[in-house]
Amino acid sequence: xxxxxxxxxxxxxxxxxxxxxxxxxxxxxxxxxxxxxxxxxxxxxxxxxxxxxxxxxxxxxxxxxxxxxxxxxxxxxxxxxxxxxxxxxxxxxxxxxxxxxxxxxxxxxxxxxxxxxxxxxxxxxxxxxxxxxxxxxxxxxxxxxxxxxxxxxxxxxxxxxxxxxxxxxxxxxxxxxxxxxxxxxxxxxxxxxxxxxxxxxxxxxxxxxxxxxxxxxxxxxxxxxxxxxxxxxxxxxxxxxxxxxxxxxxxxxxxxxxxxxxxxxxxxxxxxxxxxxxxxxxxxxxxxxxxxxxxxxxxxxxxxxxxxxxxxxxxxxxxxxxxxxxxxxxxxxxxxxxxxxxxxxx
Numbered sequence: 001x002x003x004x005x006x007x008x009x010x011x012x013x014x015x016x017x018x019x020x021x022x023x024x025x026x027x028x029x030x031x032x033x034x035x036x037x038x039x040x041x042x043x044x045x046x047x048x049x050x051x052x053x054x055x056x057x058x059x060x061x062x063x064x065x066x067x068x069x070x071x072x073x074x075x076x077x078x079x080x081x082x083x084x085x086x087x088x089x090x091x092x093x094x095x096x097x098x099x100x101x102x103x104x105x106x107x108x109x110x111x112x113x114x115x116x117x118x119x120x121x122x123x124x125x126x127x128x129x130x131x132x133x134x135x136x137x138x139x140x141x142x143x144x145x146x147x148x149x150x151x152x153x154x155x156x157x158x159x160x161x162x163x164x165x166x167x168x169x170x171x172x173x174x175x176x177x178x179x180x181x182x183x184x185x186x187x188x189x190x191x192x193x194x195x196x197x198x199x200x201x202x203x204x205x206x207x208x209x210x211x212x213x214x215x216x217x218x219x220x221x222x223x224x225x226x227x228x229x230x231x232x233x234x235x236x237x238x239x240x241x242x243x244x245x246x247x248x249x250x251x252x253x254x255x256x257x258x259x260x261x262x263x264x265x266x267x268x269x270x271x272x273x274x275x276x277x278x279x280x281x282x283x284x285x286x287x288x289x290x291x292x293x294x295x296x297x298x299x300x301x302x303x304x305x306x307x308x309x310x311x312x313x314x315x316x317x318x319x320x321x322x323x324x325x326x327x328x329x330x331x332x333x334x335x336x337x338x339x340x341x342x343x344x345x346x
Contacts (some may be wrong), residue, residue: 020083023054029063033074033263041097048080053106059090073100075120082106085129089113096123101267105129109138112136121165142168143306144188153197155247159183164191174195182206187232189213196220205229210237212256216271222265227253233259235279247281250274250307255282255325262287267301278316282325305332 026032029344031048032040049055055078060069070090075097082103087110095118101107101289103126112119116136122145124130135142139158142166145153154177157164161181169175175195182204191196193216197244207226212234215221221241228251231247235256238246243263248255250272258267258281268284281287285302302333304326306313310333317324331338 020051021276022052022056022083023053025056025058027058027061029061029068032061032068032070034068035071038067038069039071040068041074042070042077043074044077044079046079046081049078051083052081053083054086055084056088057093062341071095073097075099076102078199079103079151085109085275087111091115094118096120098122099125102126104152114138119143122148124150126150141165144168145170147172153205154178157181157184162186164188166190167193170194180204180207187211187214190216192218193269194218201225203227203230204287208232210234212236215241232256235259236261238263244268244303248272248275253277255299257280257281258284258287261285267300269302269304271304271306273306273312276316278325281323281327283329284325284327301329303332304329307334309333309335310338 005199021198023313031045033043034040057070060067069092070318071092072095075095078101079099080103082105084104085106088285089111090203091113093113094115096116096177098120099122102122105128107127108129112135114334115136121143125145126149129151130152131151137158137160139161142161142164145167147169148167149171151174153174156179159181160183162183164184164185168188168191168271172195175198176197183206184204185206187207188199189211190213191212195218198218198221200223202225206228208231210230210233213274214237216236217240219240222244224243226249228249230249232254235251236258238260239258240262242265244259244265244267246269248271251264252275254277255275256324259282261284262282264285266285313331328340330340
């Protein structure tokens with residue numbers, strides 16, 4: 001009687017023990033936190049959820065003859081439910097909590113209802129099998145670590161999003177394409193770091209700062225389109241990528257340390273006269289001195305073209321406290337070439 005009572009409080013659509021497919025619909029109030037006189041959110045109940053593979057969350061549940069509408073998924077509600085493969089969310093949902101589905105390694109399908117306005121940090125992080133997802137139109141922010149270390153391959157950021165948080169797509173090894181609309185004004189640091197399948201990125205003209213470590217170790221990133229709205233490129237933003245050409249927009253004022261360091265395939269760099277500050281190792285293709293261990297011996301060194309004069313470049317260089325931004329490459333200025341000087345000759 002006790003066993004039947006426990007399983008009677010949910011609707012089991014099907015249990016297939018041979019294939020271990022467990023489908024269920026949450027209809028009992030004990031799987032929810034009551035948030036108001038008429039609303040509830042799905043609460044963590046991991047001992048029960050851990051064997052479920054296919055989950056349906058209803059739009060409402062009944063308790064003591066009262067109807068409660070399901071409006072949210074609580075923080076960590078399904079975190080580490082490693083067998084969960086598919087989730088159907090109701091249109092009544094408006095919020096998804098922190099790490100709600102984090103580390104659901106088998107999750108391949110989940111719908112995000114159009115009414116969702118808030119998704120919190122890390123909600124789909126470490127969902128290794130989640131390759132695609134459609135985000136709702138009413139989001140204003142992509143939170144920190146939302147898809148970090150997930151299996152996402154491509155994604156469109158909805159128009160209306162103004163900020164993408166730190167680590168949002170970091171370590172997404174399969175990410176090949178992302179569209180960022182020109183409503184986005186703020187990018188968090190390390191947002192695309194270690195996205196090893198990313199080859200091209202276009203930054204919208206609403207963004208003014210490329211943050212630190214934004215594309216760090218995107219080792220196959222070959223082409224970047226930077227708009228004329230960019231004023232600052234922060235430390236290690238494009239370090240250890242595969243860029244072949246770097247065209248700094250004429251809006252850029254400052255380039256910080258290691259910003260484009262260790263791009264071994266570089267052929268050319270253009271630096272406009274608007275740049276008044278370049279920090280150490282900013283363009284150094286070999287800051288660790290590996291030399292022939294990493295360079296193609298037949299490849300020529302990248303050509304650095306500076307729009308200003310030799311005197312103007314010298315003023316920039318004098319402001320560098322810890323080292324040459326190019327590690328001694330020739331600088332082609334408007335009035336001639338500043339030839340490389342080895343450190344032993346300095």
